[in-house]
Amino acid sequence: MIKAESVWNDVVKIRETPPLVHNITNFVVMNNTANALLAIGASPVMAHAEEEAADMASLAGALVINIGTLNPQWIRGMEIAMDKARERRIPIVFDPVGAGATPYRSQTCRDLLSAYPPDIIRGNASEIGALVSDAVMTRGVDSTLSSDSAADSARRLSGLYGCVVSLSGSTDYIVKDGNQILIFNGHPLMPKVTGLGCTATALTGAFAAVNADYTAAAAHAMAVMGIAGEIAASTTKGPGSFQSDFLDALYNLREQDVRELLKAG
Amino acid sequence: MIKAESVWNDVVKIRETPPLVHNITNFVVMNNTANALLAIGASPVMAHAEEEAADMASLAGALVINIGTLNPQWIRGMEIAMDKARERRIPIVFDPVGAGATPYRSQTCRDLLSAYPPDIIRGNASEIGALVSDAVMTRGVDSTLSSDSAADSARRLSGLYGCVVSLSGSTDYIVKDGNQILIFNGHPLMPKVTGLGCTATALTGAFAAVNADYTAAAAHAMAVMGIAGEIAASTTKGPGSFQSDFLDALYNLREQDVRELLKAG
């Protein structure tokens, strides 16, 4: 269970700090996730080259790793940045985009998660399922499973790597050590915009940078995603205008919005 | 000649299936083309690494290859994905972005087209012209020729590779085997938004995934592009708002819109 007051405290901290969030993420969403981080009040930076990955991670308050559009060079940058982030004990948030779709994605996830266990894994039901069972196949990057059906996978994955698992879907499940927070916010238009899952991961990085209780940080991030999505959807005409309405909603978010709209359990 | 009813049948099939469209495309437009595919109802995935290109193509209902921002590594991924797509007999849609601008782009197109003949080539007048004649020079990625002037090149290119050629411009020409469909929909604002040609190519992939008559599929895709463009332009304030209005129009497209607005010959 999370409280509106705690969600809002983190938003205020992000706006006041603001944390630098180092992202090694995919080509499709870089612009969107940078803009979402700016809109919530954080400072994003994208840097993947092995020549600078450690130096950039040394400046950051959180590291966000997203394996969409991966290739061997990018994986090398991820390894270097994750190694530095663990050395500095800054939070690592990991997004297994498309895990289960190809052996390369699944194996890369397992290699990275084993070598550099992150603090939070954020994924959809297919991706979380694929990380704990070879029997779960992902069809591309969109989930074919409901988040409810994957809640058990999330708990197993959390146990496997000792990290928070943030499973997004129509209900979001944030689990660790037998604890479970459910977020019921969000809107059906959200999966019709590419990369909003990646945006959730990036925002989770910003929250983890200001809140060392990573279970709470992950839940607060998903709550803010869902609330901003509901505000955006109230005026939007479709998935195109939703994108700008969503960034506007993140930027203009008020404590009152969180108090009135938060639906968590 | 195409019918509104047939266009609409394909839209319904895309929304109901939905087909997974595997894209190896350029950095500039990845976000836009993913969002356009989601808006029409398809499921996009972007994956270029040679380590996973075949596996991802094995899941897909269509493969979209776009040579913008190409380099040798990406070409290798394209070759592997095209090879697998041909083996699986799923449609390949090829976009020769900037062919004729540099020898590297022209040569890459010829190499790929010869080795892995696609089912549909979608390009603008300069690009289509450059693929059949070294005398046609492209200035960057924007066409300097009218589509009317390149219709003959489109027919020759179709004969050369035995594929549908979808030539976009103020009139779109979709040609194969002496057949020709003309689409008169569209709006002058569309070339003022980067990557709408690439979006046309991506949508052509979604239509080809649900309609094995690739001439019809290519024409239906161009018709939907043009109609959504006209709907968007009716309320838009410029090329910025046009982008979100266009995605909204794709998402909200109704059979009635197609019936009222389709202008084909």
Add this chain to the structure above:
Amino acid sequence: MIKAESVWNDVVKIRETPPLVHNITNFVVMNNTANALLAIGASPVMAHAEEEAADMASLAGALVINIGTLNPQWIRGMEIAMDKARERRIPIVFDPVGAGATPYRSQTCRDLLSAYPPDIIRGNASEIGALVSDAVMTRGVDSTLSSDSAADSARRLSGLYGCVVSLSGSTDYIVKDGNQILIFNGHPLMPKVTGLGCTATALTGAFAAVNADYTAAAAHAMAVMGIAGEIAASTTKGPGSFQSDFLDALYNLREQDVRELLKAG
């Protein structure tokens, strides 16, 4: 001091020519900068591969180099394109994104600037400061200094490479050879949108392509950025809608807007 009439003359020239602007820029902003170039009336092309960088630069009216998300392959493409641009005497505009954040970025800037001195460097206060002093550290890609505090660094940097330095911030300083133009246009929302600095650099390329007085060209570009930003901000709801409003404002810019809104000194 610049005049509204001179600013407008350049806009008209861009719309009438239009110049091809060759960009080797970062993954985050490619789409935005391409759209901004189209909106002002120029023709953008993105091409980074060493196999075609010289050929593309041979077609262009200006070359824009932006080191965000750099890696060794991209640097090689930059070197080749810059070499060709200098040979052809077309203007080079250089954006040292994140200089000072990592040794790799700072060193890459110094290597490129020494080997291929550009005509214009456009950066924020932290970046410009870092290029003249190792003592200035950049925190990611957002400036932590005011432009006023870096005006002296801009003058030193201009002397160092014999080029125009365009220092953006709440006041923009465009300096060369003891000359200094100040632009007071702009809006506080602009740093909340990722890549608007990169957009300023790209537009500077379009202006330099039509105006051989690079000090004036750089100042005109910053004036148009600021004016379009003010127009956009007058109707915008946040940083999401600002992006499309800004492109609409660039596209719809009228001479009267420049005359009424220009604030330069």
